[in-house]
Amino acid sequence: MSQLYSKDSIPPAEALQRLKEGNTRFVGGALEQSLKGWRPGLGEGQRPFAVVIGCSDSRSPAELVFDQGLGALFVVRVAGNVIAPSGVGSVEFAAAQFGTRLVVVMGHTRCGAISATCDIIRNGDSAGSANLRSITDRIRPQVEDLVRLEQEAHVNPELVLRHATYANARSCADRLRHGSTLIETLVQQGWLHVVPAVYDLDTGNVEFLERIVPQGA
Template identity: 55%
Template sequence: MTAEEALSRLQQGNERFVSGLRSIETMLSHTKRAEFIQGQKPFAIVLGCSDSRVPAEIVFDQGLGDLFVIRVAGNIVAPSQIGSVEFAASKFNTRLVVVMGHTDCGAVCATLEEMQRPQEQQSLNIKAIVDRIRPALEPFRHTELWSRPDELTRQASRANVRASVNQLRHSSELLERLIEQEGLAVVGAEYDLDSGKVEFFDD
């Protein structure tokens, strides 16, 4: 399946989710468990946030074996996430990678709070997540958005997604080769908690 075909399938699935519908194939996918014992062939890779309100399989109305999902707070990109994407893209010939953030992301909000009011007692592990998000948000310090919390949070979440997309595109020789030679596409998206709609970014 090409990246374009995979993207279209995700968009159609999200439209069903927003409409409160589910495909028959999705509902019956659990009956095909035996088919996946020997292997898998997911048509898309989704690097998403760990937030319990944003499970990729559900918001895209996909079933067992359809998606290779990597979830981490703030949909950040660290070596383990890059390695997971490399594995799926090369092992299963999956040609679409989606970095999916969401509105009101707790990890992004925590990063903005840390930038405004540093916490001396913050867990080192949480700090590691904040430190990966922070560079994408630093440019907002010197804009009018810094004094508009709601819009700042929205734009910060999108900037964080775009930063993760950029890292995947340019931090791996393997992924760069697949992009240049074999049609791999890495795109950003945002899930809206209010509407249930996933918006894919133009770039």
Template identity: 50%
Template sequence: MITAREALQRLQEGNRRFVSGTSRLDGLNHQSRRSALTEGQEPFAIILGCADSRVPAEIVFDQGLGDLFVIRIAGNIVAPSQIGSVEFAASRFGTPLVVVLGHTQCGAVHATLEELMRPSPTPQSRNLMSIVNRVRPSIETLMETDLRHDHDALVEHAIRANVRASANQLRHGSALIEELVDDGKLLIVGAEYSLETGMVDFFDGMPQD
């Protein structure tokens, strides 16, 4: 298995190919790859991303079958099932890198901000509110700053605050993950995908040179 730094570099290189339109996926032999993967898998990175249809991790990072262990949920939030999924991949496959991948114009963040600014008179679905309530703590404090007067800036900061909160929850959400991080066997970073440019900006928890 490659190191976390190597995994990160592989994702960055793949995203650059995606942005430049030089994806290598079309040239892969999916049939032979699919056959090889029936014996097992060794994903080199875990991606906890948003369920938004515009942010498919394999395409955004130009990776193929078996390369990524992808967990998708609205708002890239962290709940017990997501923690368990990360634990499973990290411990079972030795995957060294977790990327919490948010994105611009995130609907879950928008819904949370709307709820904070103008609570709906009609009760929202309990299931929908379970997502909003997990996003809420990371961005509530932003409403107490001058950002509340600049909606676009507020949304930008809220999206990144939500990514940071999810990454931090993963780092401290289980004894197993904490142990892997402390032993240098797992790196957890936060990133944001731009719907406008296709670029992924890694901004939280990056290793220091």
């Protein structure tokens, strides 16, 4: 049964607050929810309160970074946290089946996929296989101008990578908002919120790049 517009859905501002609190536990080394592991009854159903589209990087598992237990997050992981049709479909699925109202598109610092895309632009190399190109081609538009700036104005490549990470997270969030008619409609109605974020590998902290004003505030 569809859970779209369910009254039981966790409002987006509350869902975001849960993620912030979980990230604070993660940074402080005080994991709680994610350590609980399997529990009886888990197979009966799920009601994830947020979708996280994150990078496949081995250092960025959303469940740990936000200290959430099994059943709390619906996670899509792909190198460079790019928005591909399968990711859009996964968000549609979560919104319709579980009534999930918050999607966080989470990039991270020192991202290898973004760094590789910058190198391809710098050196004019090919990405390799068509499959790899399907990732780097989706990152390229966000980083092309920044790499040009690096070459013309001698900007530090590390700084370029950092800016590229933020630009990619914002752009991926925007692409998702317009990823399908269903998602576009839900976002316009204020039902579904898409928030870009960047997870800092050196501090563990997740910076959310947009705020959600709670309804009625």
